[in-house]
Amino acid sequence: MTEHPKLSLQHVTKQFPIRGEDTAFTAIEDITIDLAAGEFLVLVGPSGCGKSTLLDLLGGLTEPTSGAILLDGKPVTGPGLDRGIVFQQYALLPWRTARKNIEFGLEAKGLGKAERRDLAEHYLDLVGLRSFGDRYPHELSGGMKQRVAIARSLAFDPEVLLMDEPFAALDAQTRESLQDELLRIWETTGKTILFITHGIDEAIYLGQRVAVLTSRPGRIKNIVDVDIDRSAEDIRSSAGFRSLRHHIWTLLHHEVERARTQELTAPADDSEVVHV
Template sequence: MKKVVEKSKQESVNIKDRQYKIVIDNVRKSYNIKSQNRQKDEEFLALDNFSLKVKKGEFITVVGPSGCGKSTFLDILAGLSRPTSGKVYIDGKLITGPALDRGIILQGYALFPWRTVEKNIEFGLEIKGMTKDLKQQISKKFIDLVGLNGFENRYPHELSGGMKQRVAIARALAYDPEVLLMDEPFAAVDAQTRESLQEELLNIWEKTNKTIVFITHSIEEAVFLADRVVVMSTNPGRIKEIINIKLPRPRINAQIRTSQEFNSNRNRIWELLHGDTDKIQVEASV
């Protein structure tokens, strides 16, 4: 009888969480590392008590000190790493490894140098086994979306940093993932290009309604892009606070960055990252 009751409780929790695209439930991640004297292994705790729920179509940014576990969290969400304990779900399905329901965009572009823009974008479509005509049709759609018309037959070495990142975004979107995971994708470009890419990303997001989790070191970038900003504490990585961003959309850098709301959010996040408070938000909720 007890097992039946426990099962019933578990099912009710799952039903409650179905409104969310992503559910991260009490994730902990640790590594065994050599001690300084190298006589025995020590546990390094990268993430602890990490819980977060993300709605479908929501844009979440994550900021925190260097080494706080931001990329570790994204690797777990991508299925590239498994948590030591805790669980991560997308659409109610437990993540056990990489899958095509998630697109990943990294700082280093990760384009194939021997492939043209068009062929780079078609890579995920080839894995899906699509026909040549369908691949070209989808590739053209996303080349248009990221503004690379006329560059279809160029190779990565013939493109600027901003163009390479547009190709990476188009490639990730082309095979239609449910969730887009972005790990400091604009960190390698100049400030002006970065602001332009931020606006283009928001334009793409508004057209595609993808769920985005975006890692960044830039407080300004985090505030400008997000519906909510997740602020992490230093090791072990925990959620310190979640800031709801109520800036109107669509957003344009020149208009938003001078607003009182933008600066208020930026200052609050700066205080959280640089303050001495030890208060930890144990469970993040909407």
């Protein structure tokens, strides 16, 4: 770990008011974690544990009820180009080609046309889509669309890349292929990445550390160091991988059961919660 973390969450809690009640709905509670520059950290937790709420906070779309989020020691107070976000839904502009989608953030930075195109070409090449720059989103497969979304987020050179279950909608083969691509891109660029998933195998395969969240309200239950031999031909079948999978599954199993109980005992109409 570096002396000063790249990204720091300090006792972050997020609550939402409930209409007609004096109480509040607590989505996440007292989350404290640091990411070193260049680290790949994965957050994994049961459904409804506040993973997406946390991403909204990191993206500056909402503010914590208490606690602080610091990027390079400065408070995150709103959206900014110092954070790139990749969602599960590709969020590409359908009227723009792959190249023009990548150039979108560069326009916001005020770069000239030639520089934008050169950077877009570089990142198309980085994600393996050099010959697809003139294709529109409807002409691309799901995996290709997500590659474009990753390239778009990397092109404006953010300090941190935030990824919210970006491969969840893809078939298993495409998902594993993009996991490998993401690791290659991470090693090439040295970006700091915070990746959110509900998949244990994906968390272990990608992360240097895996932070396990509790059921609602989401708290950090444990942080697991991923110490496996990545030179193995089939990492997912190695003894070290299986051991980590069992360890994290054990940590999560109780939380998943708690989350299921919460769902069964929740009010029939959740619309009274203003926002989650």
